Amino acid sequence: MKHKLVQLFIAFCYFLLCVLPGDAAAQNKYNWKEAGTGKYKYRYVTNDPEKVRFYTLENGLQVILHLNKKEPRVTYKMIVRTGSNNDPADHTGLAHYLEHLLFKGTDKFGTLNWEKEKPYLGQIEELYEAYNHTSNEGERKTIYRKIDSISGIASKYAIANEYTNIMKEMGSQGTNAHTEFDATVYDENIPAAALDKLLKVQAERFRNPIFRLFHTELEAVYEEKNKGLDGDEFRMFETVNSILYPHSNYGQQTTIGTIEHLKNPSLRAIKKYYDTYYVPNNMGLILSGDFNPDEVIQKIDQNFSYMRRGKIIEFQQAAEPDFAAPVVKEIVSPTPEMAVLAFRVPFKGTNSKDELLANLLSQLCSNGKAGLFDINLTMPQKMQMASIELLATYQKYNTVLGVAMPKAGQTADQALELLWQEIKKVQHGDFDEKLLTAIKNNMELGVTMAKRNNMATVMTLERDFIADRCQTWDNEPAFLEIMNTVSKQDIVDYANRVFSGNYACIYKRKGKQTSATKMKKPKITPITINKTKRSAFAKNLDAVPVPATKPVWINFEKVISKSNINNARFLYVTNKENGFFELQYRFNMGSWNSNLLPVAVDYLSLLGTDKYSAEEISREFYQMACEYSIRVSDKGTSIVVSGIQKNFDKAVALLEHLLANCKPSAESLDKLKEKLKKERTDTKTSKEALMQALVSYATYGANNPFNQRGRLQPDQLDASTLANLLHGLTGYKHLITYYGPESLQAISQKIKNSHPMPSAFLPVPAPAIKFQPCIQEKNEVYTADFDMLQTQIQWIRNIPGYQPSLQPSINLFNSYFGGGMGSVVFQQLRESKALAYSTSATFQTPAYKNDPYQMNAFIGCQADKMDDAINGMDSLLNDMPRSDDGIKNAKMSLRKSLETQRFTDEKVVDFYLVLENKGITTDFRQQIYERLGTLNYNDLKAFTDKYIAHKKYAYCIMGSKEVVEGANLKKYGDVKKLTLEELFGY
Secondary structure, eight states: OOOOSSOOOOOGGGOOOOOOOOOHHHHHHSOEEEEOOTTOOEEEETTOTTOOEEEEOTTSOEEEEEEOOSSSEEEEEEEESOOGGGSOTTSTTHHHHHHHHTTSOBSSSSBSOHHHHHHHHHHHHHHHHHHHTOOOHHHHHHHHHHHHHHHHHHHTTBOTTHHHHHHHHHTOSOOEEEEOSSOEEEEEEEEGGGHHHHHHHHHHHTTSBOOOSHHHHHHHHHHHHHHHHTOHHHHHHHHHHHHHOTTSHHHHOOSSOOHHHHTSOOHHHHHHHHHHHOSGGGEEEEEEESSOHHHHHHHHHHHHTTOOOOOOOOOOOOOOOOOSSOEEEEEEESSOOEEEEEEEEEOOOTTSSHHHHHHHHHHHHOOSSSSHHIIIIITTTSSSEEEEEEEEEOSSEEEEEEEEEOOTTOOHHHHHHHHHHHHHHHHTTOSOHHHHHHHHHHHHHHHHHHTTSSHHHHHHHHHHHHHHTTTTGGGGGGHHHHHTTOOHHHHHHHHHHHTSSOEEEEEEEESOOOSOOOOOOOOOOOOOOOTTOOOHHHHHHTTSOOOOOOOOOOOHHHHSEEEEETTEEEEEEEOOSSSEEEEEEEESOOTTTOTTHHHHHHHHTTOBOSSOOHHHHHHHHHHTTEEEEEEEOSSOEEEEEEEEGGGHHHHHHHHHHHHHHOBOOHHHHHHHHHHHHHHHHHHTTOHHHHHHHHHHHHHHOSSOHHHHHHTSOGGGOOHHHHHHHHHTGGGBOEEEEEEESSOHHHHHHHHHHHSOOOSSOBOOOOOSSOOOOOOOOSOEEEEEEOSOSEEEEEEEEEEOOOOGGGHHHHHHHIIIIISSTTSHHIIIIIIITOOOSEEEEEEEOOSSTTSOEEEEEEEEEEGGGHHHHHHHHHHHHHSOOOOHHHHHHHHHHHHHHHHHOOOOTTHHHHHHHHHHHTTOOSOTHHHHHHHHTTOOHHHHHHHHHHHTTTOOOEEEEEEOHHHHHHSOOGGGSEEEEOOHHHHHOO
């Protein structure tokens, strides 16, 4: 389950913020009104473009309905306004435990025979109470053996993951949940036709949840804790909050909980918490999508009216005294050094301008393009990276972070000093007001783009319900109007409030992490999961009518206009929704054709022209509310410019000017070399990069794309060579695509006028090294050590011979075997054996028709369970368990996803080109959909026997040095311990 230890608020454009009405016209324009008849009256806000309805049922359940008919799907959220802040002081982590347990079913589903299961669960609850109150290790082990034994018996009556299977059968694409300080949120995204089923299942889910299969779920939470301890984000967030909020649970507790409390759970305490806080007057149900609200509100009432109000004592954040002096702390890990300034800022609530000002301040300092830090610190390479960001908003305070990442040869203190210099400029108002205007223009574009689907509105509703039950939604439609009243002086005043003495400085030092204590996990006997069984409740759901949804296939000839501009192919799709455009030049050449190409693109960000400096170019694009990027992959490159159509001519002209006239210099080359050297050093300290290197080695051998990039020495780079590559880039053959509101004829002429092309394109250079995927003929084990608590294993097998006809079987295999919580891999390795928090397996289709497939499996486990994890995955790959109901659900889920999938916007062209790279010219989804209807277990078994089972694999294993060197890995295959130089190329 997705766990938000850090409540990082979504992209700024998703914040349709509730702000204090500062304009009388806006205040009169957006007012609360009431409509509806009888018991189903609702509140709404006049002139709300989203037309959200707010109902409150008789039992206090708040229902929020938002229509969006762009696709026949519905997003569902159940928000409970309680989280880890309400965890008892002696049971931290409890709210998060409960979130996991709400997937285990009730006395009606998730069980084969509740009356027989019930007494065993009662015994387990009593044993956990005894375990909780026993300190003698010998006695604790004895009690746990009893828990393990009785849990095995109880599991024979349980149906693991039946909830997930029910939702998968409905076609849900978003089964998830997360716990944060102030809320617990449960998510689904279903076909609109299945809404009646969804409401029945969700109502039952909260009626009488049964906390079964508890000890194996605890193992998943333990592993989640260990995963967090391996990451800097968790430790930094915990440190920041403990300093800034020492007098409330924001700083005294963490959502995941302490190791001591995780080791001593109490089912009674969890039940008490559920009974106290999971009551309708503390909950909000959000639906957004394609439905009839007048009909749906009645159905919600019918399903959830059994709920009874409760007495809620809401958590109140304590006031924090001012710091006598800034607080300084350090944390240590193998990753690069950095420094963080964490500011605690009084927050006036969701009906104030504070959060808007915090986000404007963040954008002013660092927006990735033209912020003060971007222009004055990051782009000129005075440090590696500098930023200001709003980390979190709590009841009484905002947390604002300043981040300083030093460059090579620079200390964290030196980087911080530069950061403070820029902060003082903001405090003194030493910035151009044009930047504030540009920020507002870009935010307006961001809001427009976010509204292309319903997620921006859904996330804002979620956030506002958690904050104040959406009481200030009447201010939300006025967001842009209020934003435009914010002055430079408002920002300066707010900056002086933020950058006061109430802050902490946390240094992230580079070194061996010594403070982390891993969660030691007791031995667990694998339990029965009854994957092939269904409860009577699940069977009865089959009788709930689900209207058919007709799939919509794309006729590319009608949707995409095809022509030529000079000698380049041109694909055009009209944007009828708003004023956004996206223009791309797409090349069939990438880093494999020239290993200098990605370096040259990196270099471009440092270059100016005869007319503009690099900083001026970045500022010009930002002021136009436009942007450009160049994306280089192994075999392709895309030059992209996008933004507001009214600025199309100026944006394209500036991009063309930059590409044709960028000027190399010794100074800019030195900056590039310094940047690349620092990145090379930092990459070796990243466990994600290390695993990528292992996988690349296993896929291609000793000479592979990953380490080939590393063999390019920064000191050997030549400025003129890089600049010439950029100057001549559009001379190579490329495809032009446009999505926007301009007519085909008009935009074709504009592109022809602005985009110079030669009469004959240059031939694409052949790859300097032709990387050939290895065909595994024997089992091989590749290892690399990293200072970490977890051990991670990936299985790699390349399979040549792309065949479009295999795709239905591949999709079914991925859904049934290795995708999501209802998959074979998840149920067997996590639910039954408690070997991992995360595990997956996918048969990956190549991006190009001449490339091979790749079978890829993954598991992240505790070091002492590595052998069990490897053997468990091997067993499943070699002998896929059979569940006809599971296959049926996987097929139904895939078909319903295809029925409700709608390609819109620029995605149409992307999809068309993805198929073209595979040699397919029509919407291939139709053949997949039809073939899925006839596939059965025998077909899937034949597929796995031919391509997966009892085949040779490369095992990529990453873990601590003690694990990698101490384990007997020869039993899995020929072992090769790889050095960093072999993996990274330097």
